[in-house]
Amino acid sequence: MLAIEIFSVSFFVAMVLNGITLLFGCLGETIIEKAGHLNLGIPGIMYLGGIGAILGAFIYESNATNFNGFLAILCALFFCILMSGLGACIYAVLTVSLRANQNVTGLALTTFGVGLANFLGGSLGKLAQGGSGLFVSVKETSDAFTFYIPWLSEKTGLFGKLFFNSSYGFLTFVALILAVLVHIFFKKTSIGLNLKAVGENPQAADAAGINVTKYKYVAIMVGGIIAGLGGCYFVMNYLKGVWQHGALGDAGWLAVALVIFSLWRPLRSIWGAFLFGALTVAYNYLHASTSQQEILKMLPYLVTIIVLIVTSLNKRREDQPPRSLGLHYFREER
Amino acid sequence: MFELKNLSKYFGEVVANEDISLTINEGEILALLGENGSGKTTLMNMLAGLYYPDRGQIFLNGEEIVIKSPKDASSYGIGMIHQHFKLVDLLTAAENVILGLNKGFFLDMEKVEQEIKEVGEMYGFDIDPKKKVYNMTVSEKQSLEIIKVLYRGANLLILDEPTAVLTPQETKQLFKALRKLKERGKAIVLITHKMNEVLGVSDSIAVLRKGKLVKRLATKDANELMLAELMVGEKVSLNIKRSKVKDPVLRLEIRDLSVKNQYGKMVLDNVSFDAYGGEILGIAGISGSGQKELLEAIAGLQGTQKGSDITYYHPKHNEIKLIGKSPFQIKRLGISLSFVPEDRLGMGLVGSMGMVDNVLLRTYDETPNFYKNRKRAKKIAKAIKEELAVSTPSEETAVQTLSGGNVQKVLVGREIANNPIVFMTAYAVRGLDINTSYVIYDILNKQKEAGVAVIYVGEDLDVLLALSDKILVLSNGKISKPLDPKKVTKEEIGLLMTNKIEEELEK
DSSP: OOOOOOSSHHHHHHHHHHHHHHHHHHHHHHHHHHTTOOOTTHHHHHHHHHHHHHHHHHHHHHHOSSOOHHHHHHHHHHHHHHHHHHHHHHHHIIIIISOOOHHHHHHHHHHHHHHHHHHHHHHHHHHHHOTTOOOEEOHHHHHHHTOOOHHHHHSSHHHHHHHSOTTOTTHHHHHHHHHHHHHHHHHHBHHHHHHHHHHHOHHHHHHTTOOHHHHHHHHHHHHHHHHHHHHHHIIIIISTTEEOTTTTTTHHHHHHHHHHHTTTOHHHHHHHHHHHHHHHHHHHHTTOOHHHHHHHHTHHHHHHHHHHHHHHHHOOGGGSOOTTTTOOOOSSOO | OEEEEEEEEEETTEEEEEEEEEEEOTTEEEEEEEOTTSSHHHHHHHHHTSSOOSEEEEEETTEEEOOOSHHHHHHTTEEEEOSSOOOOTTSBHHHHHHTTTOOSSBOOHHHHHHHHHHHHHHHTOOOOTTSBGGGOOHHHHHHHHHHHHHHTTOSEEEEESGGGGSOHHHHHHHHHHHHHHHHTTOEEEEEEOOHHHHHHHOSEEEEEETTEEEEEEEGGGOOHHHHHHHHHSSOOOOOOOOOOOOSOEEEEEEEEEEEEOTTSOEEEEEEEEEEEETOEEEEEOOTTSSHHHHHHHHHTOSOOOTTOEEEEEOSSSOEEEOTTOOHHHHHHTTEEEEEOOSSHHHHTOOTTSOHHHHHHHHHTTSSOOSSOOHHHHHHHHHHHHHHTTOOOSOTTSOGGGSOHHHHHHHHHHHHHHTOOSEEEEESTTTTOOHHHHHHHHHHHHHHHHTTOEEEEEOSOHHHHHHHOSEEEEEETTEEOOOBOTTTOOHHHHHHHHHHHHHHHHHO
């Protein structure tokens, strides 16, 4: 029997924290896919972003004499962007310039990113706690990330607890604003229109005077970095700065699934992210048995499959993936 | 005024263009005439910024310009309308027009839509700026392409085979618009290999052969025969021979054939006709009127609606109902389909295989051996190569490395090698030069004389009229009565091709 505890504040907060993580990943992947590249390396890039943030925070915490929250955040973000940017850069060079198969490159990048992140995490653990260090903790930086306005979060009752919870930090709101900005970017700006054209029909974009290669590179880099922020957000806000082996779980794959669920629309991905977030954590709040838990964990994927079936059946042109998704572009092809 | 001086372009060892010098004047329509592979499109692609010349210069009003990208071309007022439209399906007409222009960070669609309407009205194009491209007809897309380059301030418009996809009526409209553009001082280059268009609309003609400019002359001094001679470099007879039909035998009886496509639209609507052995049955129609589905239904590749009936009178067996039979069984009964889609390799041949292996694809099952027998296939491949003069280094060379004409010869030759009883072919000469086309017509005639029932789906009405013994016109899935090509005129067929569509629109 499933006992229901999902009408609790802690469930809502867990949903938001997981959802925002997915939202970052989804926005990043959406931008990349709009450029015509299916980046299955997103899970790896999110791991790289997560461990980058830990690494930056760890370096700062071990070297700073006077802990300054702002500098800690900067340092963590810098390394997060560096690491996820590195992952995105590998993918961009391989798939855009060298025209390697996108799926193979992406899957390899995920294997590489997850492996490297776990390796670095283990090494940091050993540095911090000696031989048997199984985890590494950057509590102070995590606290800095989750700073909050006491009055708004604590004095406004349920409203504050739900919408300005003390564990949200500033990145939660950054993600939501980012989703709106990405929406405006694709709907209202010329660069957004050009990027859409690159992913739909690079031949046409090229003929219209758009530098296809440049657009692809920038989209892959920016998208990768945004996805990397998701990794940072997860370890700092949800895991409270504690890194363990495989810390991010399957968040990256869920983010990729969310792109399909949201039909490449940033605004839709906001509520989609919360839905997926809720489905991911539901098993913790339903007192389900182990086998029931496993079934609950697959719900987001099941929902994605249903969305795929529905959109494939209705064939609305606007709901289909970018037309040249996964294809290479050569110019002087004869 | 644009001036090209000694432009040359090579692809590896292949000469695409060599030392071409040409002047393009404003207020003039220049027809660029030449066989396939004569370098017309390559030459214009250098103006459009898609290729960069290996040698030579380009001058605009006396000043040398360097064109390295489509963007450069556009900044010098050069706009090209490619054969395959460069439009983004998902976007609206207006969005396609301003693509890549980056006028300000935010888009002002209302202003752009207004401006597009104005450009359209000025030159007589009817266009809805809010319409998505995937909802447009071919001729609407073409108008959009023209408006796109005009909006970008083009003074030189290059059109690559613009009429290949249009009905005769739409072609007329296009030419009207081109004349209007000319009157307003635009320079226009028309790439084509259709003589009647060249003579009908252009002011001046430049003929290319094998990458070189053969001659530049005023249209008023030209005639069809002379141009053909310039193009091929030798005298060609423009007449396709049509041998008399001897003892036609009923082979195929098609009754009430209906096919629905994946969107539930009737692409073939109660089509009935007969095909006789010893005759060439020509099928005319705008592309996409159901030709593909018709041939595929006969070959067993296409599901049909209830009530459809195809009866096949085999010379040795009794009558056979074809519906419900697998493509493999139908092929075994001697019905051969050499469908030539837009990309020749797509449905017919495996590009990375040589001629022998491609022949083997059809014959591997003739002997029950576990090991394949390449000897026989090799013999057939050799025969095809010699009889049809396929130019390939060896029968084992991957067919994708051959030129379009040679690929087509391999495809058609292989089907004929199987001694078909019914031989169906679609667009067999699409993209081929005149000489190769004649080789194909010859093959079809020989098949007919041998008593084969030939079904020929074609697009060039002159050829259809000259080659076929009977003509059927497909229009929007409906088929006309059999017409006598000796009595019917081109215009009548053109009307039959389009009027059903107009009826449809009026509803």
